[in-house]
Amino acid sequence: MGQRDGRRTRAPYDTGHGTRLTRRGRALVAVLCLAVLLGGGSLAWAAWQNGGDPVRLPWTDGGKPKVPVAESPGDASESPGEVSESPPSRKRDESSVPRAGTGTFATARLTGTPVGTGTLRRYQVQVENGSGIAPDQAATEIQAIVAHPEGWARNGRGRFQLVAEAPDFVIRIASPDTADKLCGEAGLDTEGELNCETGKGVVVNLRRWVLGSPQFAGTPATYRHLIINHELGHALGLGHLGCPGPGRPAPVMMQQIKGLEGCRSNAWPFDANRTYLSGPAL
Structure with a gap:
């Protein structure tokens, strides 16, 4: 198969390097091309079945990923003993x-x-x-x-x-x-x-x-x-x-x-189990 008049002909989607793409591989190429067009060059990973190595498309910003930054949770009220440290940006002079x-x-x-x-x-x-x-x-x-x-x-x-x-x-x-x-x-x-x-x-x-x-x-x-x-x-x-x-x-x-004398900061009289948070009388 692939011979005509004594000359070898390439089958459709032959890579030119002696490796033919399977039907699954052809579908994968189509998906990757679509990812480039829709994602503007963002990262796309695929399992390359013939060689077992992932194929990574190039970054558009010099190879550095764009990591989404989570929004600050604001001043939501925490539970007793679980108060988080105030972000420096919230500190006021x-x-x-x-x-x-x-x-x-x-x-x-x-x-x-x-x-x-x-x-x-x-x-x-x-x-x-x-x-x-x-x-x-x-x-x-x-x-x-x-x-x-x-x-x-x-x-x-x-x-x-x-x-x-x-x-x-x-x-x-x-x-x-x-x-x-x-x-x-x-x-x-x-x-x-x-x-x-x-x-x-x-x-x-x-x-x-x-x-x-x-x-x-x-x-x-x-x-x-x-x-x-x-x-x-x-x-x-x-x-x-x-x-x-x-x-x-x-x-x-x-x-x-x-001063806390070793205790943790707490702003509520009771905990989530309705237990009164007490201490030695002064």
């Missing part, structure tokens, strides 16, 4: 936070649905004018923190409702100077850095709200969970706790900004 505000506050005009069980505690959210934080935005975020599955309300420790008027207590976000003044009136020294619960309500230091804490291995948004949960714990009559042991989640009622 302290100079971006005003040291002092106007001393006056704007009130969020939102009202929410009660969450939790027990005695209802109505809270209002106020933000110092000049802080750069929108009151309704802050109230929406705080409401979500209060309703978190691993928070106080969802685990039978309290019933809370965001209101615009007639609150039982107020959560204020204030510049460091104003926070020191408000906390100082209750005999608390917050040193321009800390938050407090005064008996009349919660004072959140704007620096901590925006920047998080250098001791906390998580994003500022996650740290805000810790701020609210810690101060609400005080409103529920709870005191400070210590680290229960190296490598364990730090209790919410631990002053984590002052």
Whole structure:
């Protein structure tokens, strides 16, 4: 076969190197050609049955593959003990936070649905004018923190409702100077850095709200969970706790900004199994 008049003739699709392409090989060539046309020269791999080696088409960018970059997961809330390190791009310089505000506050005009069980505690959210934080935005975020599955309300420790008027207590976000003044009136020294619960309500230091804490291995948004949960714990009559042991989640009622003592950063009172994350009383 393949002989005519004493001369050897090439069969269709003969490679010219003494190797004929099988039907499968011809189909493979067609697929590879189509890949070049449709893929603009991107990488195509095929199992070359005759020789057993893969055939790779050339790159169009000098031989370097284009690897898709995954998008950042953002500030999604992690589970206790699994808080991820904040990406450097999320770190903000302290100079971006005003040291002092106007001393006056704007009130969020939102009202929410009660969450939790027990005695209802109505809270209002106020933000110092000049802080750069929108009151309704802050109230929406705080409401979500209060309703978190691993928070106080969802685990039978309290019933809370965001209101615009007639609150039982107020959560204020204030510049460091104003926070020191408000906390100082209750005999608390917050040193321009800390938050407090005064008996009349919660004072959140704007620096901590925006920047998080250098001791906390998580994003500022996650740290805000810790701020609210810690101060609400005080409103529920709870005191400070210590680290229960190296490598364990730090209790919410631990002053984590002052050091973790071997514990892991944690922003929630309960874990995913509804277990209260406690520690030694201080």
